Structures are given as structure tokens and as C-alpha cells.
Amino acid sequence: MPENQQDPRDSFEERLTTALRDTGDGFTADRAALVAGGQSRGRRARLRRRAGVLGGVAGIALVGVGGALLLPGGDGSVEEARTPAAAPAPSATPRPVPSYSGDDLLKELKGLLPDGRFSGEGARGTGPGLPPNAHLVYDDGDGPAAIGIGFDRVEPGSPEVRELTRCPDETLVAYDACSTSRLPDGSLLMLYQGYEYPDRRVDTKWWSAQLVTARGQHITLSEWNAAAEKDAPVSREDPPLTPAQLTEVVTAGVWRDVVDAIPENPKGLATASVDEAPPAVSGERIGALLTRLLPEDVEVVTEGGQEEEYAYAVVDDGEGRSLVQINVQPGMTDGLYGSAETLDDGTLVSTEQMPGEKGGAGVVMWTVDTLRPAPASLRVVVSAFNSGAQDRPATREAPALTLAELREIALSPEWDTLAAG
Structure with missing residues (x-):
């Protein structure tokens, strides 16, 4: 949904993906910082009018050191394990947290990579401002x-972690x-092997490792099989680091120290509180109601x-699959x-018919966007496509829903x- 006048067609997952990938066009310093997952705290826009990538629910919730660690059971259920917090000695002196300059981050990153040549280096340290990051061409x-690494904190147990x-x-x-996977220390690690463009209009591969520790330390490592994520020719068949090597680099202990060195929010700085926002609506309940409200002549495929x-639901009325979200x-x-x-009750309604934006051949998107008046200020946005997936060719002339x-x-x-x- 729009916050700070963001383009409503930018989905949460796509902005997240951009944050993970945009070490950007020549790896300029500001865009590289987005690798750190510079997600704002509190409520965030999550419009998915261009159904997203890399985002979702992990099936595991982390609730801080000394709290409950919720582990997915083999049958999809959630099991709870307790990890006792070690109480510091009464006279213990807190360990000073070092700061890291951009040069420090580059040195650490290069030291963890296999032997090779480095160029195109840039980094931001752990001082005030944007999150730290480092990037280079290897x-x-x-x-x-291109290889980039970024750092941030996330709230343990939050939807963002999942x-x-x-x-x-x-x-x-x-x-x-x-x-x-869940590591022995309770951290979550996601390894992803995909493409810069999901429709593969360019064969630039994008591989990444996401690590989130039980304390909310967030490290993102990304690599491409080109000298830049976009607008650079493919220079090799695959990115240089295997999934095992990605794991080795992203789990290095020094990166957790880097996250710890990120300055806390200055006292008195106004920030949005999750508690101030209305509670989010369950995706499962939304899906159930969407299915119930669909026309009777369509069959839900998935x-x-x-x-x-x-x-979302993928439906078929006998003329081909159609994604509805x-x-x-x-x-x-x-x-x-x-x-x-x-409308008479103050509800705002807008409609739009436009080409699909994920590259699927012949895909179109039809959308109805609504906003109820205060105090509820409920926004409901429904889109339908003439394909079962936006990044794949159209399966029909028009969406299944008018x-x-x-x-x-x-x-x-x-x-x-x-x-x-």
C-alpha cells in the first residue's frame, strides 16, 4: 500500500528483492547500501500488484535470546524449544563493540573469498546513516x-524474519x-539460485544467501555471473561461489560483530511503532475469503x-489459467x-488495465483498487492476469475475472x- 508516496505497483517482495540485489548499476555507494536490507521498522507497504519474489513465511519464528525458539515439526506443525539465556556476572563489564570502516569490510570479505583478482570495490562502514555494506568485482x-554483502537488524520473531x-x-x-535450513545455533539460512530477471529475458544469474540469527542479525550475500547485476554482459556460466561457499562466507562470525556495531536508533528520534498500526490481517483468512468470493464458474487450481x-489463487474457467491476487x-x-x-460512503475506487510487468509474453493485468474511509481506512486491491504466473506467457486472451x-x-x-x- 502507498506509504511515503511509493509507486503502488511496487510490491513488498519486489522492493525486498531490489533491496537484496541493488548493489546496482556500477555499484554506486547509495544503491549498494540497499543490499543491507534497509527495511524500515514498523508498518510497511506490501502491495503485491506485481506478484513478488523472494519473500514469504519461513515456518520458523525466532523470539530473541533466552526466549522461545519455534521450530517447524516434520508434519508442518510448530514445536517449541527453550534456549536458556546466560545471565551475565553481576560485575561483568560489557565487551566494547568495535566499529568497522568500509575498508575493514572489504578486507574481511576479500579474506573469505577464494584466491582471485578484485576490482570495482566500494563499501560503507558502521557509522551513522545507511546500513553498512561492501561490494566488489571478483x-x-x-x-x-559482482559480489555484494550487506547488514541490518530485524526484529526477532517478526514476519520480516520469516x-x-x-x-x-x-x-x-x-x-x-x-x-x-536451521543452523545448530538457531539461525535461519536461505540459499537461493535464480535469475536477475525472473522471465530470463537476460541470462544473468543471481545467487544469494540470507542469514538471520536468533538475535535478529541479518546478513545478505549476493553474487552474479556478470560484473554488475544489470546492464553488464554475462561473463561466466555461473556465479563463482557454490552454495557451500556462500554458506561459509555468510556465516563467518565477523559479520555478526559488524551487525552489532551498527549504531542504535538515536534517542528521541521518532519512529513508527508496530503497536501503533492496526493488526495485520491473516493471509490464510484472506485467501479463504477470496476463494469464497470468486465467481462460481471458475475452478481454483492452486x-x-x-x-x-x-x-492469491490460480483459477481456470475452462479457457486457461488465470492468476488472481x-x-x-x-x-x-x-x-x-x-x-x-x-462512492456514497466515501470509499475510493480506481481501476486499471495494463500490460503485465514481469515479462511474460502477452500478459495483461486488470486491477481494482479500493480504499474505505476512516476510521478503518481499509485498502483492498484485487488484480487478475491472463496467465497462471506473471513471468510466463499468457494462457488466454483476457483474465478469467472481469x-x-x-x-x-x-x-x-x-x-x-x-x-x-
Whole structure:
């Protein structure tokens, strides 16, 4: 949803993906900082009008040192394990946390990589401001490759942790391999092998490792089989580091010290509080209601979504598969983008028909965007596509749902009841 006037077509997953990948065009310093996962604290826009990549629910919740560690059971259930916190000695002096300059980060990164040549280096240390990061071009003799690493803190046990460490839904994005594992120390590690462009219009491969510790230390390591993530020719068949090597580099103990050295938020600085925002709506409940509101002449082929605020269904009315997705968020006070109709009760409604933006040949997207008036300020956005996935070719001439049917779904009073709990 729009916050700070972001483009409503930029989905949360896509912005997350950009944050992980945009060591960007020549690796300029500011864009490289996005590798650190510079996600804002508190409530965040999660519109998925361009169904995203790399985000989701990990199936594991981390609740701080000394808290409960929720582990997924073999049957998909959640088991709880307790990890006792070691109480510091009464007279113990806190260990001073060192700071790290950009040069320090580059030195550590290069020391962890196999022998090779380095160029295109840049980094930001742990001082105030944007999160620390380091990036370089590495050549082991088989061709230059961009590598970037970034650092951030996330709230243990938050949806963000689960979104960062769950493999993307294959209905929404195609990739070669992805796995999530729990390390002996309770950290979550996701290894991803995919492509810079999910539709593979360019064969630039993007491989990454996401590590989130039980304390919320977040390290992201990314690599490409080109000297830059975009606008550089493919220089080798695969990125240089294997998944095992990605794991070795991203789990190095020094990186946790780097995260610890990131300055805390200065006292008195106003920040948005999660507690101040309305509670998020369960993605599972959204999906169930979406399925119930679909026209009777469509069959649900598959369905899924996120832990909160987003769900999708792939439907077929006998003429081919069609992706339908929905985002439901209360407390959204910004207006809609572009022209909007105002209903008698103050609800804003806008519609849009546009080409799909994930590169699938012939894909179109039809959207109805609605915003209820305060105090609920509930935003419901429903989109349908003429394909079962945005990054794959169209399977039909038009989406399975008409704009009128999308409008009826978006304006259903059942969303108000669902959001109210």
C-alpha cells in the first residue's frame, strides 16, 4: 500500500528483492547500501500488484535470546524449544563493540573469498546513516562476477524474519533451486539460485544467501555471473561461489560483530511503532475469503499467499489459467493514485488495465483498487492476469475475472468484517 508516496505497483517482495540485489548499476555507494536490507521498522507497504519474489513465511519464528525458539515439526506443525539465556556476572563489564570502516569490510570479505583478482570495490562502514555494506568485482580466472554483502537488524520473531528466509512461491517466480535450513545455533539460512530477471529475458544469474540469527542479525550475500547485476554482459556460466561457499562466507562470525556495531536508533528520534498500526490481517483468512468470493464458474487450481495481508489463487474457467491476487490492509490513510471514483460512503475506487510487468509474453493485468474511509481506512486491491504466473506467457486472451467481478470482490463488506477481527 502507498506509504511515503511509493509507486503502488511496487510490491513488498519486489522492493525486498531490489533491496537484496541493488548493489546496482556500477555499484554506486547509495544503491549498494540497499543490499543491507534497509527495511524500515514498523508498518510497511506490501502491495503485491506485481506478484513478488523472494519473500514469504519461513515456518520458523525466532523470539530473541533466552526466549522461545519455534521450530517447524516434520508434519508442518510448530514445536517449541527453550534456549536458556546466560545471565551475565553481576560485575561483568560489557565487551566494547568495535566499529568497522568500509575498508575493514572489504578486507574481511576479500579474506573469505577464494584466491582471485578484485576490482570495482566500494563499501560503507558502521557509522551513522545507511546500513553498512561492501561490494566488489571478483575474478577467479573464469570471468568477472559482482559480489555484494550487506547488514541490518530485524526484529526477532517478526514476519520480516520469516519473509526473508522462506523460498519464494514457484507460482509467482521461476528459479533453479532454493532451500531454507536451521543452523545448530538457531539461525535461519536461505540459499537461493535464480535469475536477475525472473522471465530470463537476460541470462544473468543471481545467487544469494540470507542469514538471520536468533538475535535478529541479518546478513545478505549476493553474487552474479556478470560484473554488475544489470546492464553488464554475462561473463561466466555461473556465479563463482557454490552454495557451500556462500554458506561459509555468510556465516563467518565477523559479520555478526559488524551487525552489532551498527549504531542504535538515536534517542528521541521518532519512529513508527508496530503497536501503533492496526493488526495485520491473516493471509490464510484472506485467501479463504477470496476463494469464497470468486465467481462460481471458475475452478481454483492452486492457492497460496503470505503470512499477512496477501493471498492469491490460480483459477481456470475452462479457457486457461488465470492468476488472481489480493492485498488487504487496514489503517492505510494515503489516497489512491490517479483518478478515483468516490462512492456514497466515501470509499475510493480506481481501476486499471495494463500490460503485465514481469515479462511474460502477452500478459495483461486488470486491477481494482479500493480504499474505505476512516476510521478503518481499509485498502483492498484485487488484480487478475491472463496467465497462471506473471513471468510466463499468457494462457488466454483476457483474465478469467472481469473488472466488474474484481470490483465486486474488492468492495465486498466481508473484508470490513475480516479486518475488524
